[in-house]
Each structure stands twice: as C-alpha cells, then as structure tokens.
Amino acid sequence: MNxxxxxxxxxxxxxxxxxxxxxxxxxxxxxxxLKEFFKxxxxxxxxxxxxxxxxxxxxxxxxGKSYFIEQTPWYGQHIRALSRLFPGAKVIHLIRDGRDVxxxxxxxxxxxxxxxxxxxxxxxxxxxxxxxxxxxLKPEQVFLVxxxxxxxxxxxxxxxxxxxxxxxxxxxxxxxxxxxxxxxLQKGNLEWTSSQAQHRWERDSKKPTFTDSVQxxxxxxxxxxxxxxxxxxxxxxxxxxxxxxxxxxxxxGQGITANIAGKTI
Numbered sequence: 447m448n449x450x451x452x453x454x455x456x457x458x459x460x461x462x463x464x465x466x467x468x469x470x471x472x473x474x475x476x477x478x479x480l481k482e483f484f485k486x487x488x489x490x491x492x493x494x495x496x497x498x499x500x501x502x503x504x505x506x507x508x509x510g511k512s513y514f515i516e517q518t519p520w521y522g523q524h525i526r527a528l529s530r531l532f533p534g535a536k537v538i539h540l541i542r543d544g545r546d547v548x549x550x551x552x553x554x555x556x557x558x559x560x561x562x563x564x565x566x567x568x569x570x571x572x573x574x575x576x577x578x579x580x581x582x583l584k585p586e587q588v589f590l591v592x593x594x595x596x597x598x599x600x601x602x603x604x605x606x607x608x609x610x611x612x613x614x615x616x617x618x619x620x621x622x623x624x625x626x627x628x629x630x631l632q633k634g635n636l637e638w639t640s641s642q643a644q645h646r647w648e649r650d651s652k653k654p655t656f657t658d659s660v661q662x663x664x665x666x667x668x669x670x671x672x673x674x675x676x677x678x679x680x681x682x683x684x685x686x687x688x689x690x691x692x693x694x695x696x697x698x699g700q701g702i703t704a705n706i707a708g709k710t711i
Contacts, residue, residue: 456490472631495531525578542593544568545663565674597655620654
C-alpha cells in the first residue's frame with residue numbers, strides 16, 4: 447500500500463540563512479553575522495514571531511543600538527501580519543504627496559514609467575496602510591508624518607517622532623555627517639534612480655534633509671494629474687494636500703482621523 451508521509455523536514459540553520467540572503471534586498475552578510483546568530487539556535491524553531499524578534503534585536507545590538515527600525519516601504523501592505531509577529535511594535539507612516547511619489551518612482555524599475563498609473567497605485571497602497579492601521583493598531587502605536595513637514599521642519603518633526611517612540615532626541619540625528627547610507631549595501635547599483643540634485647545633497651550638503659523634490663509635480667506641466675481620478679483627489683484632499691482641481695468633496699463629510707506630526711486631521 448502506498449502512503450504519503452505527512453511529516454515535513456524541519457528547517458535547518460542553512461535553510462534560514464539561505465532564505466534571508468535570497469529575500470533581503472541588502473548584502474546582509476556585510477553588516478551582520480547570520481551564521482553566528484543561527485548557530486546557537488535550537489531547532490526546529492517553534493515560534494516564527496520570536497525568531498524575527500530575536501534576529502532584529504541581535505542586529506540592533508550588534509551596532510550598539512537599543513531599537514530596530516525597518517523602513518522597507520512594501521511592509522506597509524502587510525500591517526496585519528506584522529502586527530501578529532510584533533504586537534508591541536510602533537508604526538511611523540511617512541506619507542508624501544502622491545504626485546511627487548508618482549514622478550519619483552517613474553525612474554525606478556519596480557513601478558511603472560506611467561506617472562498616472564503610479565499615482566493611482568499610491569492611492570491604493572496608502573489607503574491600505576491607513577485602513578489597516580486604524581483597524582489593527584492601537585492609536586498609540588501609529589504616527590503619521592507628512593514627508594513635506596519632515597524635510598521643511600526636521601527638528602520639530604523629529605522631536606515629535608522621538609516623543610512618539612519614547613526615545614530622547616539627540617542633535618546628531620540631524621547631522622548629515624553621521625548618517626549611515628544603507629543604500630550603499632543594496633544589491634545592485636540603484637544610484638540612477640535618484641536625481642542628480644539628490645546625489646549632490648548626499649555628497650555635499652550640510653542640511654539635514656533634501657528639500658528640492660518637494661512639490662516637484664508643479665514643474666511637470668505636461669502631466670495632467672487630474673486624470674488619476676476621484677479617489678486620488680479625495681485622498682490628497684483628506685491628507686491636506688493641494689488639489690489638482692478647484693473643489694474636491696470629501697465623501698460623506700469624513701476626513702482621516704490620525705495623528706499627523708502633532709496634528710489631528
């Protein structure tokens with residue numbers, strides 16, 4: 447009689463290392479010793495959430511840090527899963543004018559070269575983050591920051607972020623000479639995805655933030671951003687951004703209730 451085994455082979459140290467090295471967009475082996483971390487683990491792993499917490503904690507401690515902050519944008523689409531893995535985590539939702547996002551990502555290989563298509567995608571993904579944050583996270587777990595506020599008033603907004611996280615503000619947080627350019631550890635050369643102005647700022651600037659790309663959409667008169675549609679207009683309006691058209695009606699008289707850098711909208 448033929449039978450199929452219901453047992454599965456337990457993942458080993460090498461399996462976990464291979465998975466992380468394949469999926470991580472950075473050359474992780476250049477700044478963290480995965481082999482040393484997994485060598486002392488007990489197998490099979492019984493709790494994926496605890497494994498993730500232990501791994502990120504070890505990475506932070508290896509750099510003399512007490513907190514681990516992960517800034518992969520795509521994680522925003524998986525807040526429900528992340529909240530189960532890290533129930534005590536805090537989320538900073540850094541939102542940017544969708545028109546500038548659409549223009550910026552048109553230079554990259556992972557979004558479309560069609561600016562209007564990108565703008566619609568921004569609306570869909572930003573809406574998922576806002577919806578899931580309000581449904582899954584506690585109010586004290588999420589803080590929404592507008593990119594434009596951060597780059598124009600970096601000290602004020604950074605202090606508010608520190609307050610939200612419960613950490614002490616340090617002046618070095620706004621010292622460009624102390625910034626760590628993690629993009630230098632990315633797999634592949636992505637320098638061409640940034641503007642020449644941003645490259646100059648990264649190389650020479652004494653300012654803590656790059657401001658040249660704010661409202662860049664206004665210089666692209668060849669793009670009719672209004673073509674993106676009503677949903678985009680409504681979200682721009684509700685987030686406090688200038689509309690593409692004269693008047694936008696917020697549906698059902700509702701706005702977004704969220705902490706945005708010290709303000710409730």
